[in-house]
Amino acid sequence: MYVGGDDMNERVHSILKLIVKKPTIKMAELTDELSLTKRQVNYAIQQFNGELSINGLANITREHNGTFNLPLEVIQLLQSQEQQNLLLGEQDFFLDDERIALILMYVSLQDEFISLDHLMELLHVSRNTVIEDLRKVNWFADKYSLNVSYTRQDGYFIKGLENRILQMISDLIKQTKLLRRESIKTILISHISEEEVIHLIHNMEQMMHFSYSDESFEYLLSSVRYILQRAIHNSDKEVTFFKEDLHGTPEYKFLRVLFQDTNWKLSIDYIEWISLLFLSSNISEQKTTQYYDSDQDLKILIKRMVDEFQKQTLIEVIDREVFERRILSHLRPACFRIKYRLSLGTYSMNSLIQDGNHAILNTLMKELIIPIENWIGKAFPYDELELLSYYFGIQLTNHRQWAPQKPRAVVVCANGIMVSKLMRDNLKKLFPEIQFLASFSIRDFYKFGVDYDLVFTTTQLKTNILQYVTNPIMNYKDQIGLRYRVLKDLGFSEVDQSIEDLVSIIKRYARVSDSRSLKEELALYLLQEQSNSPIENFKTLPSLTHFLKPDFIQVVAKKISWEDALTIACKPLLEYGIINERFIEDCKKQIVQKEYAGYLGQQTCIPHTTIENGVLKDGISLLVSKEPIEFPNGMNIHFIYPLSFYALTKHLRAVNQLADISNNEELLSNLVAEHNIKELYQIIRKNS
Template identity: 55%
Template sequence: MAEVTKELGLTRRQINYAINQFNSELITQKIPNIERNHAGDFIVPLEVLQLLSTQRELIEQVTTIPTDEERLALIVMFLITHIEYVSAEHLSEFLDVGKSTVTDDLKKVDPFIQRYYLTFKYDRLQGYQLEGSEHRIMQLLSDLVKRYPIFKRIEVTGKLSPQISKEEVIHLIHNMEQMLHLSYSDESLEYLRTAIPLLLARAVVRTKLGTQDFFEGEVQYTPEHRFLSVLIKETNWEIADSYLDWLTLLFLISNIFEKKTTQEFDSDFRLKELIREMVSNFEHQTFIMIEDRENFERRILNHLRPACFRIKYNLSLGMYSLDSLIQDSNHAILNDLMKELIVPTENWLRRAFPNDELDLLSYYFGFQLSNQPVVKQQKPKAVVVCTNGVMVSKVIRESLEKLFTEIHFLASFSVRDFYQFEVDYDLVFTTIPLETNLPQFIIEPIMTYKEQISLRYRVLNELGINEVDQSVDRLLSIIQKYATVSSSKELKEELQYFLLQEKQDSPLENTKVLPSLTYYLKPNYITIVDQAITWEEAVALACKPLLENQIINQDFLTDCLQQIEQPNYAGYFGEKTCIPHTTIEHGVLREGVSLLISKEKIAFPNREDIQIILPLSFLDLTKHLKAVNQIADLSTNPAFLAELFTKQETTSIYQLIRQFT
């Protein structure tokens, strides 16, 4: 005790109080308490240390901020996707760092872009801008996506390309897969989903302003270009021919997981000849005769074609995953041989194959030669459908992404949007039953830990990618052999939960480490109304503290009012709470929550008895899960609501909320 008081500068009473509070929390989690022995020493159980270690890891995940290099990459990408001059204030707000940090970072931009022969221009009145060859700017954009995983974060691409519908991007990729009769690899799908919105953000604005042709390659003769020309016309994206060519190139360099047709294209005639020559040389040098040679050459074409486009235009998808290939020493032997076999193709391209592409080709060639079945399955593509509005829908998606590392969660939709785009997905997680042929899993917006584990079990079992059942049965038989089991059913359930948790690549969301509702809601953001007002007046009055503190602008209020008027608006919790919220591009400046309490019931377009309005201004949904969960809990807690409506002062309301959260 003496050591702790000295180290922390606290009194014995304060330390005992803190430990009692901590122990009460441990009891609820069924973890052994911190105790003291007869000598007065503190005994901290191993389980507590493990808990603290897990909590620390979660805190690090939540509070992860870009490194210096990542921040520089984000600044350059911001300059690419924003055509007009940008100020240091814009960048400071985008990065959520001080102006002095931005000023220091801006000094590093020029060296960063020098090898692309681009100019970093500064105008004292207007700000900063990138200038130079548009082709090299596109090259820079593609390289940034390749080199920095931070761009794969949905919230990052959302800020950089807010005007581009991510749902339509997924729809475009899916349509290309359908028209070309193939499916892209998981890595390629991730690359396309990230790079296309960033490309379009620049292309759409540049096209409106007028731009010169800048792409000198030959991709117009490919089926990808032909199909894209048709599909782009079905969207609102008007882009110049050179941007369409570059968009085509993104698809051409993407690896194919599976081709579902034997259809061949005239544009591949020369490459097919080279592959035929490569396979003949292989047979002559190794005395290995390849069975079903036609099919073998077709499979090699599926890999070599995108590799050739990557090498010809000096592009890449970044780090490749070889999980789907059988890697052993026999395949490594092919490396030296492949250096000779690839020479005719290199002469045709007038480019040498870099080592990483050659290694991948060697593994792929050997893998196809072994004629072994594909080990790795493609991740299913999932969508989240929620009737509680954009904010809750995205929060659910964040939770599910952590729960299912085996699934690609590509979008979150309203019911109406789902029926428009459902063909793009393999399964759906939804808060209400849907009329669809897709496998659907009905979920609660806010799930307990046990409900999450149960859902995980059902989903993996349904998809056939769950190995837990056999392990559970074997464990159960071993335990029953050496111990008396009072309830086999409950034991089996607990073993399922345990094994599912152990198999996860990332821990389940632990909301205890996230900011509470009162972190965003300040006492002076609360308004009490005791006279009858219209719903429009109520929403405006609720938003007023956020407007006055420059957390939102007028666009936020305008968009929220328009949303609430829609017949399918569902931004409600319980019977009495409305949560007006919108996306970053509609007036969210900073983070904050305000609150209006009405003593009289207010009739909203889709709900009659609203008395609580909580406008939510959030930038990063990852950090806000706990706050949204708490709003949901408070809105459906009769005891809390009954006490809330008795309060007459904002201070007592805030104290009550703090007490309940």
Template identity: 55%
Template sequence: MNERIRKILSLLIRNPELKMNDLTTKLSLTKRQINYAINTFNSELELKKIPKIKRNHSGDFEIPLEVIQMLTVEENKQNFYSIADGLSESDRAALILMLLVTDTGYVGLDHFIDLLDVSKSTIIEDLKKSEWLASKYELELVYDRINGYSLKGSEHRLLQLMSDMVHQHPIFQEDKVRDFLATNVSEEEIIHLIHGMEQMLHLSYSDESVDYLQSAARFLISRGLREKSNSDFLQERVSQTPEFKLLQILVSETSWQLNQKYLEWLTLLFLTSNIFEKKTTQDFDSDLQLRRLIHQMVEIFQNQTLIVIEDRESFERRILNHLRPACFRIRYNLSLGVYSLENLIQDSNHGILVELMKELITPIEKWLGKAFPEDELNLLSYYFGFQLTSHSKHQKQKPRAVVVCTNGVMVSKLMRESLKQLFPEIHFLASFSVRDFYHFEEDYDLVFTTTPLKTNLVQFIVDPIMSYKEQISLRYRVLSDLGIDQMDQAVDELIGIIQKHAKVSSLRNLKEELQYFLLQANNNTSLENHKVLPALTHYLKPNFITVINQPVIWQDAVKIACQPLLESRIIDERFYEDCIRQIKDVNYSGYLGSQTCIPHTTTDHGVLRDGVSLLISPEPIEFPGGHQVSLVMPLAFYDLTRHLRAINQIAAISENDELIQNLKQSDEVTSYQLIRQHT
């Protein structure tokens, strides 16, 4: 299967409504070229005794299921089909470069076209932008007619480019992008490495730094495992730092085979990461000179401003925690990253402090041999001022959470996306299976799980899919248990005021409604964002509903429910087989309400496109565990961030006993109309 036919098939599978004219526009090919590619491929299919691709009288392409399965096996469709969504020109150029950084070999033009899902002419323009960006780092985008594109130049500058791109492009902190670019290094291993460094150094990195390290460290290690060069690309040594020595220990406990130069750059990533809190008063011997310079800086500040700093020793240690990574960033020309300084710095006092800081920082600039750039100076000024005014206030770092689900990767990631929106006060790092959780549980502060776990961590048992009201209730419970939000006092005060002027018939209901109201009014949450996403009827078509009136066993019910999706090439047989395997598991939690089952799985088990179907049985069907099911609703989803609204609507339907009773008494057409009215 060549790249041209692969691209044609990819487009048709994702968009079966495309006609020949649409293909010519999207692929920048002529009708003759497309027909030739399909005819040539049909000849290959005929030799393998596989049904051929046909066009019906309406001009639609009909692709046999066997062909879709063939393409699915050969390509990692999940990555190819979801990474490109919503990328800007700048993001595409950065993604091209990052693919060349992590791949270490040559990448063909057709591979870029498939990955970014744009035309050849667009890719050519993107490559020009990539070439321009690479030139800023003295790197060259090289083209070989046989092999494709590669990135050539100093390894130091290449890794510098990689680090800056992670800072500047949020797409590199998306799970799907990280998983695609670094298949040889797992998310769990990187989080474990970061946590290991925090424990051994007795500190905690800021949330921004942890997010950065999850991507930058993973990409670096991925390249280091593939690149066998022994070139000395780091001019100044970092091997004498405590971070290097501790990383040597941690990396030796893994299967990674990194040469010293990549281990030194990995050290540099940690050295340049901002520290939220240092849990020891011990300083490294290598920091004595910087500590002396900070002492001089504070002395001059006190003399010029006549401000006496309380607990000066503690203040200087906190400034060291910020200045040390800043000095490493400046020494190695690494960018600060995105810290939204324009939102932090708004008052005139800060402007005065910046001017003063320009003078105070001079001795440290002489020691470094380099000047502080404006963004670093601004952040230092803000941090200095913040420590002066807030030293007595104890800042709390966001607790780090993991999501555990017994239903596999898809629902686990869906839960994580939903919980991230629900709890901006919590840092959700990963989503695991139960087995992986027990291996890495020490790296987290709390866990959201669909099943009780044997752990000492704070755990919250949650349903995999929650209605809007259930989300609000969970948010109130979690924030109250963690002491993050002092809601009770505000609610009690409001009730006291209301009782002075009105008669309250139900104090309990009033308190509950006030809690809901205050949580919804909190601007930090994104609970309403899901309303702009596609509704359930975007995925559930009228012909995807089946009503049966004869008794069936649960396996047959699932098969009948899946049949419309199978016939529409939204799933293949693997979907049904994996759903049956899951439902047999005693811990299966794919039930909503008391009468609904939602079979589902991931893209590597037969999900080809987006779609939802529905089987309605007036007589309950007995599923494993004694569940009496009347609605079987298979879910086939690709981009898990777009389906939250539809999922919430399914949850609401499953809780609506009156609607379910009406559905059980209706035919296919009426059932669809009822669902449309309620969504």
């Protein structure tokens, strides 16, 4: 039996790879990561279980807690095929299509020499795999009349018309969810920060007096950032995309103004292309009745469309002016997408409720849209026409609207890069109702905080937006308590009334001595049971000693500098290939900065950095110093825990335990007094 060959399609392959990579993953996260429905996942696993049974192997099952149970034989089967990817180790695993997308993006965005070794490092695969991938890359690039070439002088680079390269980049972002991950964007995009692009989009919303839909905002956040990277590298090149077709649009005019306040040097042509990204993005809320001159022709055509609709259906549109304005808000970006052959973005008709009325409208819309198709000179593709039909229908009935726009949140954490990302990742899982866009330092928050609706922070901030001060590492009960408070404030929670009803029922048949505690326990239970509250079960995650091995602990008794202490502390991780020298150098650069906050408690430093700065695998080491080590900001440190985390999702419990240890003064005194490394390890193991 060969997994991934004729006996198994790529969908099953990708599902199993993800389950092995994330043993605690549940159906909701699995379907989200792979952009599949629950039915598609269940069908794929059912088909594969049939093959397993034929081959005399145990089947894949679901546990009571919603996780998947893979038989050992299946895991071994997967391992044997993907040894070069170290699937059960610490490397990232990319599917074939993801590797193709990564190579194309990498050669499109980098302005430095790219060798085969660079691509091997990027993808974590062998030389032969990269060579095979490059053949597939050119098959894909040929669809856009592009070619990935190689010369000894320039390395690998992409060749073809600039507008086709930008079209390919836009399509890849739409098709490949991996490219929208922050960790991938951090590797591929060096010149443009996430917060700067969020600020640009928010400013555009303010100037245009509307809000982009959640899907369009996410798409803009990635597409604008990637295109800006390409545009900055090519600012000295002369290209022509649209022959000034877009210069009359407000988006283009506003972008010209907004770019003047940045350090980005862009040619007019790239500003046009970025304008098109905004022009083609769906709007969720129009906050003004203002019309722009550039929309006058489309406004007239929509009026005729509604006339014809009323004539054919004998339905009178109520509040017609508002109705036509809403249709304009949808049709305007659709026309730009179709005219310039841009993808629909990340929006999918699979998320919309469809019924018989929608089917009737879809048939009618094929006739109503013809005048607009003649106007733009292009036919509406099926997905755009279907989306328009649905939108037209909900505006008519007014009883079923788009899902409300999610509040936009930012995380402000003073404990350094790794803890900040851990905190953001945990909050995203805790609050699927909220859009978490960025993690900031306090300084950056005061610069960009106006772009958000609420902030989760480790320290009190001077701000008028809704803020929640919380610990970066929360236990299970803390998470549920925070979820209850936030959803109550946002008006999303129906738990309050349920609690009152349950308490009322309980009091009829039992004596309640402590109503307050009963309500708290009921709130915890109800929130825990909600299907849309994927709170992590800490017991399923690895503990601190899973990453901190006895051989990774060292003790020093003499007075040493913080630089020497950091080097010594990192030595075990370096020797075991868990980090490289870049890790140490980057941590030193961080520590000397005034705002460095990589500390837990008063005696512990947790130097850490990101994958692109030397993290190779997961691991934690420890240096215990009998004498206090003076750090640049005046901290006297006895414990240095270098943290090397390749993937943040499974380290929450370990960091939580480390935080508990670092705030336990009696335990810290015992650790400092201990000389024997075995005893040290046993103390830490007992308390984690």
